[in-house]
Amino acid sequence: NRTEPFDFVIFGATGDLTRRKLLPAFLRRFHAREFDQEARIICTARSELNTEQFRNLCSATLHEFAPDIAKDTETLNQFLGLLTYVYLDATEEGPHWQELSATLPDAERTRVFYFATAPALYSAICAGVSQHNLITQHTRVVLEKPIGTDLQSANEINEGVGRYFSEDAIYRIDHYLGKEGVQNILALRFANPALEQLWSSEAIAHVQITAAETVGVGDRGSYYDKSGALRDMVQNHLLQVLCMVAMDAPASLRADDLRNEKLKVLNALRPMTPDMVRKNVIRGQYTAGRVKGEDVPGYVEDLKTGRPSDTETFVAIRTKIRTARWGNTPFYLRTGKRLATKTTEIVIQFRPQVWPIFTNMPSPGRLVIRIAPHEELSLVLAARDPGAGGFRVRNATLHMSYENEFAVQYQDSYERLLLDAVRGDPALFIRRDEVEASWKWVEPILDSWRYALTPLEPYPAGSWGPATTRALLARDGALWHEDM
Numbered sequence: 001n002r003t004e005p006f007d008f009v010i011f012g013a014t015g016d017l018t019r020r021k022l023l024p025a026f027l028r029r030f031h032a033r034e035f036d037q038e039a040r041i042i043c044t045a046r047s048e049l050n051t052e053q054f055r056n057l058c059s060a061t062l063h064e065f066a067p068d069i070a071k072d073t074e075t076l077n078q079f080l081g082l083l084t085y086v087y088l089d090a091t092e093e094g095p096h097w098q099e100l101s102a103t104l105p106d107a108e109r110t111r112v113f114y115f116a117t118a119p120a121l122y123s124a125i126c127a128g129v130s131q132h133n134l135i136t137q138h139t140r141v142v143l144e145k146p147i148g149t150d151l152q153s154a155n156e157i158n159e160g161v162g163r164y165f166s167e168d169a170i171y172r173i174d175h176y177l178g179k180e181g182v183q184n185i186l187a188l189r190f191a192n193p194a195l196e197q198l199w200s201s202e203a204i205a206h207v208q209i210t211a212a213e214t215v216g217v218g219d220r221g222s223y224y225d226k227s228g229a230l231r232d233m234v235q236n237h238l239l240q241v242l243c244m245v246a247m248d249a250p251a252s253l254r255a256d257d258l259r260n261e262k263l264k265v266l267n268a269l270r271p272m273t274p275d276m277v278r279k280n281v282i283r284g285q286y287t288a289g290r291v292k293g294e295d296v297p298g299y300v301e302d303l304k305t306g307r308p309s310d311t312e313t314f315v316a317i318r319t320k321i322r323t324a325r326w327g328n329t330p331f332y333l334r335t336g337k338r339l340a341t342k343t344t345e346i347v348i349q350f351r352p353q354v355w356p357i358f359t360n361m362p363s364p365g366r367l368v369i370r371i372a373p374h375e376e377l378s379l380v381l382a383a384r385d386p387g388a389g390g391f392r393v394r395n396a397t398l399h400m401s402y403e404n405e406f407a408v409q410y411q412d413s414y415e416r417l418l419l420d421a422v423r424g425d426p427a428l429f430i431r432r433d434e435v436e437a438s439w440k441w442v443e444p445i446l447d448s449w450r451y452a453l454t455p456l457e458p459y460p461a462g463s464w465g466p467a468t469t470r471a472l473l474a475r476d477g478a479l480w481h482e483d484m
């Protein structure tokens with residue numbers, strides 16, 4: 001499974017993403033011998049460092065973010081030897097471009113440009129690599145999120161990059177697609193025909209998709225305050241998960257077959273009118289509270305700007321998918337920072353008995369697909385309670401932990417996605433029309449918020465969001481998972 005030698009150029013190599021995710025992911029794959037010392041990782045950024053200084057920084061970073069592997073000094077040193085640093089300001093002409101060019105002598109090798117900078121720089125970097133003849137037939141470009149802050153800016157970015165790269169050379173990353181648990185939705189659905197029989201409004205009362213975090217904004221306040229939960233999590237990660245849950249079976253697992261089916265779901269989402277937003281969207285912001293037994297400050301204090309903010313750190317949405325399969329099933333999406341627990345999960349709530357013959361029916365069964373913190377599957381079913389007199393039924397749970405079932409160490413999503421980009425497999429990356437369809441659906445929500453049609457509701461850190469979040473489901477007679 002070893003990858004051919006490649007040149008991987010990271011723009012924005014002193015940033016958080018490179019430190020926390022990209023370099024540790026590469027180190028792990030190097031350790032797993034998925035590539036060897038022929039590979040080159042060229043790191044560029046606007047800090048005036050030389051390669052030796054950069055390698056020293058990386059060494060410290062890797063000890064922090066991949067300590068189990070970094071403690072193997074031989075592997076670590078071999079890996080650091082693959083790194084070259086080039087000081088580069090992509091917006092300026094100058095000798096540093098020649099320096100970059102000199103690190104890429106081989107036009108026949110796979111070449112990947114990874115944009116981990118602010119998206120505002122994507123076009124400038126593309127222009128730079130083009131002017132300096134660095135785009136070969138074997139070049140791909142990976143774009144980090146956020147692709148824009150609305151439809152127009154997303155289009156500008158896509159067009160800017162599209163002037164230099166064809167769509168099939170553009171890899172838009174969404175790390176949720178690299179998660180084992182998210183890919184497993186495909187196996188669960190399409191390798192288990194019996195389950196797929198149930199997969200529609202006929203049997204499913206509602207679907208909940210939750211990505212709850214206990215962390216606050218940390219030191220990402222300057223980015224996050226301009227973004228908010230809707231842009232940061234819903235437009236990309238949550239909608240992608242929704243697509244995986246709701247799409248029809250693709251003709252194959254090839255990239256375009258998958259993407260065509262996902263696109264159909266995005267296009268079928270019920271459009272959000274202002275009235276719809278008012279009734280179906282909750283936005284919240286955390287205030288001081290207690291998370292996992294620790295007192296934590298509120299969002300505004302976390303920002304440390306001394307100014308109030310109307311950015312949402314929580315959002316819950318009720319929507320429908322206008323297809324024959326899903327028309328009668330509400331989909332609830334929610335995500336937030338500083339919530340009660342860290343969990344990413346999908347709850348498939350089955351419908352109740354039409355004509356209950358048992359007098360004490362418990363709540364109807366459900367399937368819970370947990371993606372984080374662990375991949376797990378739970379199926380809640382009614383069973384006769386042998387301890388109770390007469391014929392009484394209660395719920396019992398069938399449980400599968402992937403960790404116990406498959407004794408392998410999971411790859412982090414970046415490990416998988418970086419190597420997919422190197423090998424040229426775009427199946428787990430987002431096509432341009434998906435980005436556009438997502439923004440088209442999200443944008444009316446942002447517009448209504450601009451006109452303050454939805455209040456920003458406070459919620460204490462460590463809770464499950466604003467109290468009104470419950471009411472959103474109560475309308476359908478439904479409960480959030482933690483209340484079941």
Ligand code: BG6
Nearest residue numbers: 145175211213232233237344372
């Ligand atoms: C990122 C967001 O894309 O996803 C972060 O920018 C968020 O705000 C993160 O914390 C969540 O990812 P995960 O893999 O921890 O669920």
